[in-house]
Amino acid sequence: MLEVKDLYFSHSKQRPILNGLSFSLEKGDVLCILGPNGVGKSTLIRCLLGIYDVQSGDVYIHGSNMKQLDARQVAQKVAYVPQSTTVVFPYSVFDMVIMGRNPHIGYLSAPSKKDQQIANDIIKQIGISHLKHRVFSELSGGEKQMALVARALVQQADIMIMDEPTASLDYGNESKILRLIKQISETGISIVLITHAPNHAFLAGNKVAIMKGGRIQAYGSPSEVITSERLSALYATPIEVTAAPISGDKKEEARVCVPLL
Ligand SMILES: Nc1ncnc2c1ncn2[C@@H]1O[C@H](COP(=O)(O)OP(=O)(O)OP(=O)(O)O)[C@@H](O)[C@H]1O
Numbered sequence: 001m002l003e004v005k006d007l008y009f010s011h012s013k014q015r016p017i018l019n020g021l022s023f024s025l026e027k028g029d030v031l032c033i034l035g036p037n038g039v040g041k042s043t044l045i046r047c048l049l050g051i052y053d054v055q056s057g058d059v060y061i062h063g064s065n066m067k068q069l070d071a072r073q074v075a076q077k078v079a080y081v082p083q084s085t086t087v088v089f090p091y092s093v094f095d096m097v098i099m100g101r102n103p104h105i106g107y108l109s110a111p112s113k114k115d116q117q118i119a120n121d122i123i124k125q126i127g128i129s130h131l132k133h134r135v136f137s138e139l140s141g142g143e144k145q146m147a148l149v150a151r152a153l154v155q156q157a158d159i160m161i162m163d164e165p166t167a168s169l170d171y172g173n174e175s176k177i178l179r180l181i182k183q184i185s186e187t188g189i190s191i192v193l194i195t196h197a198p199n200h201a202f203l204a205g206n207k208v209a210i211m212k213g214g215r216i217q218a219y220g221s222p223s224e225v226i227t228s229e230r231l232s233a234l235y236a237t238p239i240e241v242t243a244a245p246i247s248g249d250k251k252e253e254a255r256v257c258v259p260l261l
Pocket residue numbers: 011017035036037038039040041042043044
């Protein structure tokens with residue numbers, strides 16, 4: 001669905017940020033991208049959304065080279081959930097959510113009944129009907145994040161890029177968003193999840209990529225890639241990856257990352 005091949009991007013000639021970066025995403029994958037501050041995760045997102053022109057390498061979306069697609073075509077295929085959004089105008093949650101239909105609406109047209117229906121269905125589906133008429137800018141961080149996920153879903157793109165969608169959320173809202181990510185992927189949407197929490201890869205991901213030095217240093221299933229040695233080296237602090245028993249009907253174990261203080 002998404003293939004990134006030998007991507008190179010640099011703000012200045014001296015120091016490339018992305019230096020031959022490659023990975024691919026299949027239908028329903030949740031690929032967690034981990035990497036320390038400043039490694040180039042946001043830069044990668046900008047390249048995947050077509051905001052930055054890559055200087056060499058290619059991004060293929062359903063086999064089409066992104067260089068051949070205009071912004072509207074990219075937006076029909078790739079949705080984006082930002083970390084947070086500041087909105088000055090008093091848009092309602094419904095106004096914000098229906099904006100996700102823009103790539104499907106003609107330049108001088110208003111959202112159709114069908115667009116409104118799609119927005120209403122998604123709002124209901126992800127359980128934020130009670131927020132529909134609230135002013136977006138007055139919502140809490142967690143409520144805003146749910147509305148931003150709804151906006152991305154109404155775009156009906158089958159690739160979704162999420163930039164730290166749980167940043168600054170409390171534990172309950174973080175779990176809610178991670179659960180939603182799993183549910184969305186089960187519908188066949190592929191997700192690139194940028195996160196600073198390696199545990200997210202165990203909880204919601206099926207693939208993980210570790211970014212270092214402008215490349216993907218390790219790539220594979222969370223249990224293969226996320227090891228104590230690798231995380232400790234990546235974040236330059238001792239981290240242990242261990243198994244925690246989960247009580248319930250059947251005995252299960254969850255893998256967890258614990259920083260050693
Ligand atoms: N417009 C710019 N001009 C020059 N350098 C930039 C610009 N934008 C980002 N950078 C640099 O590019 C590097 C990668 O930045 P980027 O924001 O992609 O990292 P990141 O992995 O998303 O970091 P974080 O985890 O802290 O959000 C950083 O060293 C940053 O200072």
